[in-house]
Amino acid sequence: MKNLKIVLIAAIALISFNSCDEDDTNFEILPSESRAAIINLPTSGTSIVLDIANPTVTATTVVWEDAVYNVPTAIDYTLQFAAAGTDFETSFDVATTTTNYLVWTNEELNGIAVGTLSLTPFSPGDVDMRIKSSTGTNGSEAVFSEIVTISITPYTTEAPKIGVPGNHQGWDPPTAPSLFASAYGETDFEGYVWLDGDHKFIATNADGNFEWGNTDWGDASGADGTYTEALIADGEGNIGAPDGAGYYFIQADTEALTYSETIHNWGVIGSATGSWDNDTDMTYDSATSTWTLTMDLTAEEIKFRSNDGWDWNYGDDEGDGVLEFNSGTNIPVPSAGNYTIVLDLSTPRNYTYSLTLN
The missing domain is CATH 2.60.40.10 (Immunoglobulins)
Structure with a gap:
């Protein structure tokens, strides 16, 4: 009987040992806690x-x-x-x-x-x-x-801008036309705007919007309706359009505190119109802020010029529909026919045109 007990104990011990050995073979140690990246x-x-x-x-x-x-x-x-x-x-x-x-x-x-x-x-x-x-x-x-x-x-490719609120658009800054600087950090603003009486220049706020309460500039004389080409931000007067209602090229430097406004009337000239001596006047369309003209053209060349002279003209150096100031490159007309010609100067520093065969 004693021998039987000894054999049973030995057998149980052997089974237990083998079971532990198999568990050790498949045992996986897992981390006890999480760790951040x-x-x-x-x-x-x-x-x-x-x-x-x-x-x-x-x-x-x-x-x-x-x-x-x-x-x-x-x-x-x-x-x-x-x-x-x-x-x-x-x-x-x-x-x-x-x-x-x-x-x-x-x-x-x-x-x-x-x-x-x-x-x-x-x-x-x-x-x-x-x-x-x-x-x-x-x-x-x-x-x-x-x-x-x-x-x-970081960087930006967006040039800063100022607005031109005034009598021409109901003195409403959020809808004012813009002037753009040449690059980020610059203060040399320019653009074309239809003016009709007094106006001012206004900066953007932190959200990039034109609102009363932003910094604004007017004529340094302090008197409304004056045009001295000098700006001031405090005690300013409204700027008067120097040549009455019309389409103006405006330049304003808010650091140098200077500005200039030159009235422009646009026309089309060139061999495609029949003459390099006399241009054909375009008409300003206030609804689209563009200059338009419908006329017959031959398959030759044109340019846009202002005020019946060559001091201010645009051509197309790259043939891409984007105009260059006082360019030496004329604009080719692809074929003879009746065209609607559109001159779009409404986006500062990105002046474009189109020729559409009717």
């Missing part, structure tokens, strides 16, 4: 100057180590930006992925910097970034990486 690139202090000349070239690549969860699962990553030092009180989700990297071109990151983060073009701005990771399952709690602070210097 770790950003490897870029590192804190990195300065990114976006290149306006190479919009499709890579500006930066964000790389991170995967987050770790206590169960095997697919992980969603969201890259968040916020103004530096704000502890993400207001955060922006700028990209989502299931990989552990993101690549941005100059153009893509610039769109985020200017459009989403409202950074000032051509000025470095500090930005906090972090990775939010989650499993996408119900009740899953997001975990966040450590914050990395970088500097981004």
Whole structure:
């Protein structure tokens, strides 16, 4: 009987040993807690100057180590930006992925910097970034990486503008025609505007809109209806149209505090009209803010000129429908016929035309 007990104990021990051995073979050690993603690139202090000349070239690549969860699962990553030092009180989700990297071109990151983060073009701005990771399952709690602070210097291709509210449009700034500067940061505004009496110049607000209460400029004389070609922002008078109602080319420099306004009446001239000596007058269409003319043309050449003279004329150097000032290149007429000719000077610094065969 004693021997039987010994045999049974030995058998149980052997079975238990084999069972443990099999469990050891299939045993998987799981992490005891979650760990957030770790950003490897870029590192804190990195300065990114976006290149306006190479919009499709890579500006930066964000790389991170995967987050770790206590169960095997697919992980969603969201890259968040916020103004530096704000502890993400207001955060922006700028990209989502299931990989552990993101690549941005100059153009893509610039769109985020200017459009989403409202950074000032051509000025470095500090930005906090972090990775939010989650499993996408119900009740899953997001975990966040450590914050990395970088500097981004964005750009813009948009020139600043000022408005021209006045008697010609009911003194309504939101609907005022615009003058554009030559480039961002410049104050040399220009454009064509139909004027009819007193007017002023007005700046945009932070949202890019013309509103009363914005900075505005008038004639430095302080008297309404005057035209001295000198501007002032305080104590100004309304500017008077120097030659009465008409279509004016306006230049205004809000730093130099100068302005000029020259009236223009447009015509078409050239071999296609039958003469390089006399032009055919166009008519201003206030509904479309364009100059129009319908006439017969031969398959030769034309140009647009102002005030029956050659001091102010437009041709087309590239043949693309965009006009160049005092160009040496005439505009070819493709075939003889009756044409509707449209001269569109309503978009500052982007003056165009069309020839439509009737």
